[in-house]
Amino acid sequence: MKMHSGFSLLEVLIATAIMLFGVAGYVQLQSHYIKLDYTLNLRQQAVTLAKQKLNDLRSFSVVHSSAGQKSYQDIQTDTGGDLTAGEVAVKLWQSQTQTIPFELHWQVRNMYFVDTDNDLVPDTWLPEGNANLPQTLPVVAPKKTLQITVGWQDQFGEALSVSLHSQLTPVPFTRSQHVVSANIGNNQPLPVTYIPSGDNIDVLHHIDSDIAIQGRAPTIDVMEDNIAIKIEQNRVELLANEYEKTRLESQLVVGCDCQLSQSGLGKTPAMAAIQGGKLSTRQGHEMFKARGVAKAGQHARCEQCCNDHHDTSAMVNTQNYYRLESGDAHKHYNRLGDNIFEEALAEGDEYQEVCRFKRVDGFYHVASDLVQLTITEFAAQHLAQQNNRDAYTAYVKHVLAAYIQNTALPPPMIGRDITLPLGQFQLAAYGIYMERLYAEDLAYLNTLITSNDERWFALAPFYDVNVTLLADWRSSDTQSVNILQQAIQTVENVGQDYYASYQRGVIENLMLGQSKIYASMNGSNSGLVGHAPLSPYEALNVKEGNGLKVIIQP
Incomplete structure (x- = not known):
């Protein structure tokens, strides 16, 4: 019997067909994920824009219409506040100039609490124009309902939108803020x-x-x-x-x-x-x-x-x-x-x-x-361990003491380098800031430090600020590690997944190797809001961290 080696034409055709079906399915799946990611990103932008408009409408300073001031009475459908209705162009990424158009609109209804069963006791909220409202109404509506809608088109031309519902009462923003922070009838903190x-x-x-x-x-x-x-x-x-x-x-x-x-x-x-x-x-x-x-x-x-x-x-x-x-x-x-x-x-x-x-x-x-003293890069979970938190507190203490005593800053923290596989990972950055003190107060703190009086630490007006979503990030080797730096966006609820608000300080490990990741900011107030340097002096005095080494292994 004659033996044959290799593959028959039929077997090759079947294998090729299976491979082509697999590739087509993979491409279709990738296209689906790309579309999904793009759509979710635009939806987050739309939600952020709706929240911005809500805050804009809430920030009125007077109740009655007054020239040059934002008033409660001026809040009507598509009017009121600083952000105007219509098309709003939003830049999704810091590194891109392209903008995405969104349509911003809002509907406002004046609401009145009235008596509907003739017992002389108000019992029901009714909208303006309702037939059951009395002929005489208050000059100022006791409540306004809001529906803020933001629409956009995805990359396939499909029209999408999100809506945000809320209410307003005629209490100016400045007055309501004071009420929240006041202790009525008591000067001592509660x-x-x-x-x-x-x-x-x-x-x-x-x-x-x-x-x-x-x-x-x-x-x-x-x-x-x-x-x-x-x-x-x-x-x-x-x-x-x-x-x-x-x-x-x-x-x-x-x-x-x-x-x-x-x-x-x-x-x-x-x-x-x-x-x-x-x-x-x-x-x-x-x-x-x-x-x-x-x-x-x-x-x-x-x-x-x-x-x-x-x-x-x-x-x-x-x-x-x-x-x-x-x-x-x-x-x-x-x-x-x-x-x-x-x-x-x-x-x-x-x-x-x-x-x-x-x-x-x-x-x-x-x-x-504020005076920025240092900025330090970490893996996002680095401070989850108690020994790392203790080491960071000790580092903060050494940094503050060096500033107060006008000596050299301590060496950067060790033990922060990380080894990771391929994929995406979140990093974090923290900035140590201090309020400027009078010379005599710095001298007093210096005296406490030199006499080993630990009270100085409690008297130092410092702030440890999570600047992950505000800092500028760079990678020393973009072939191995790319870093995502999406434009700064509105973040209101810090109690939720903070780093999911938008992608900044996220590394993409692309190939085996290593890179050093740096976070930087302007050293004054401007760095905290992601602002470009305010002056030639600031441009020459940007603060950059010591960097975090990322090693990519299988």
């Missing part, structure tokens, strides 16, 4: 049992055996080209094996577009100070100096930011200044391009500024700029 977050995002620093500090990942509010963030930090005390919240420290950092105006009255900054062995805040005072005005359609705090954030030689001499550059009072510039600046000198000249507002006694006051 003790609240505090459960420290265990999400590995918010690091609990034990200051001593009885006191701990835990920051919260910042909320982020994007308004067109400018960004505002809210930083909160809990100072808690351990009593009877339970944490009791003793103080909630809250700050806003807001980016603004300004124009120089005529000189006039403006405030000096609120300053951290040590008085009577305790950390406190000295409020600023008015003085005659240069001023600016805010362009329209920005954060409500920009008016005060543009007006007050100016330094004079007298302010520098008394240490009551906002920010120094090369040892002098800071100047203002209009950024024309990468490292291209035009100084604002005459009335009407444009410039950019970023201000910090600190909450004192329930109200926000414009404060001196």
